[in-house]
Amino acid sequence: MAIGGSVLSCFCLFPFSVSRKDKSQSSGRSSSFRLSNSEEVDRISSLPDEVICHILSFIPTKEVVTTSVLSTRWRTLWTSVLALDFEDNWPCFFNTNFASIVGSILDQRRAKSINRLCIHNHNKSFSIELIGTLVSTAVAQNLQELDLFCYYYLEVTLPNILFTCKTISILKLSFGSTINLNGVSSIHLPSLKVLHLYLLYLADDEPVMRFFSGCPILEELCYEEVKSNNSTSFKICMPLLKKLHLKCHDKRVQIVTPSLEYLQVQETKVCDTLVCNLPNLIKTHVDIYFDKCEQEYVSKLFNGIHHTNFLELSTYTTEVLADSSFGFPEFHNLVHLKLCLSTIDYCFLIQLMLTKCPKLQILDIDKVYEESAERKRTLPTTPVPKLS
Template structure:
């Protein structure tokens, strides 16, 4: 008979293990044995979710019972997910106040439906908080006082209109995840010398005309990671600091006339980054920009670029400014999907560059092309890269979803005869449901799910 190792563990360690479970599961362990019957009462971390119980009345009763029977008055972590129509006599406020105290480090409130917000001021003066998530119909633009000296992680959902001055009132803030409804914000000013990671994501949940944001200002000189997504709003002005410590940036900004003016300025601020992802909207902005000049991306090692209308000229110009680029991933997300058998007769705008970009000749070792359509311009661009990439190790190509085997075979045969400057280059062809590895002995199938959206 095997040894019961878990029974030999001390109660403190067992309770620590239980703290990683949803609270309803932690309480459920009380049926295991006499020893486990009251162990959950020593918990200081709680995770409540209405979906695990379903009935709102039972949920309120369960949470009230658990919190009233805990042995320690101090709570270290509270995660609370409440569905709509939780008619509970301000139960949420009661639970939040029970958690607030000198030991509370994490609070995550995901509240769907109308909830009282009369406890908000108390949250923003909880000096021990390290991590705070608010996704709820709460109004936070009239907070009387903010005192969060230890707060490092802050996540705000789209239904939380907030006075953004609270950002600068958090001296230790390192991570900000801000999902916003642009109709709430005529201006967005984010000022934080301590901030290292910023995700600024627009979420449209209302049927308004495209809102206008007069200005977005990001003053965070120590930023290392930046993700910006703007789909519908029109931002007239962008004011940004330099980001000398930038490690990774991902931007997708709708191709509006106002954005075309400042997107190149944003790229200039990101010129020190090591990883860069440009969404399809962003590349449209760049193509429309008059007299486009890319900054020198002296440290850039990985580039992922989505292209809605392939433009080899812009791509070559960008590669010339990335002297140390090692990984290039291209996603042609404007390609026609299989099923439309219209012949690809569009003219090619390919022009042979006067000189080979330094990164292609000396550093590029991974090339990836997603949704490759095998049109004339893409094929000429690809032939140029393969011929001049002297240290290329791997070329990965993703053909269209549902392509005929005959069409895929034709693409592979076309690629297999292209001259390669690197003697060690291996070509791999992937689709969503099946992978094909091309080598000198032909290609073979492998049932795998190969598609990934990683940078």
């Protein structure tokens, strides 16, 4: 099935041509838009092929293919685009199926490399075999970015060639099912800088530990809702990591990342997060909860992040602090503090924070809910630190 001339091409046409047939209608516009006679201006088609292909790389492949009907020049331009962005809402005609459409696109491509492969599957249009074929094809063509968002599978096994790809720099995996890494013999991703793991289920923690150790220059990690049957603690030990987003409920995670500049701990029990000293921290978002018997972990967490320049504390976190009785550390670099409060009774917490932040310049207070209109607002008596 030749996609370039198929009925699929009629589904999305781009307004690349601008008609200028009535000079009087443009009299109020800049002179640069006025034309002396009736003609069509097609500025996009005047661009070099490389520029047009770069523009097309930011839209889904379905729309890219349909540009083949615009003109003779555009008929094969889509075959040189370096990105493949597949969604599962493609229309199918004449007894064709989704797999045959994808296969036809791969067969007609002229580009010898794939910079980005994005697969978003909501309705199980992609079979496991088709996903494996696409990933293997992309890796063999110097893949740089992979984004897999696939559900409705009991278990997903990715091709081994992905985990030794020398060119991939961005990897995002979201499955909502069990991902099988036990059969992966080797994990070495020397160019990987961004790793997002979301809604994954692992048989145990050992494969993800091997995953981390196989990414020597990783700079950004999003580890969200990754679950396993093994409840033992493990370390996120990455010397070059600069950005970490952590949302974890079922295991204790120790963060050993001395180069970390951005930290977001979201909806996480405080005893599950052991933060070592982070001397380069710039921006921190803390959203934690705890039991009263776990106050010692609150102290460890805040001692680990006390170098930060920006700090945002969620409503749950301010409740943790209000109910805690530990020695709050001094935030000697803190310039911007944002507090989300659930009650005005926490003004004493604001007072405490002000005394511990000598360089504070900006104080944001958000989401203050008064429990009673008759309650008298008590303002902190300690003055805001003066700017140096």
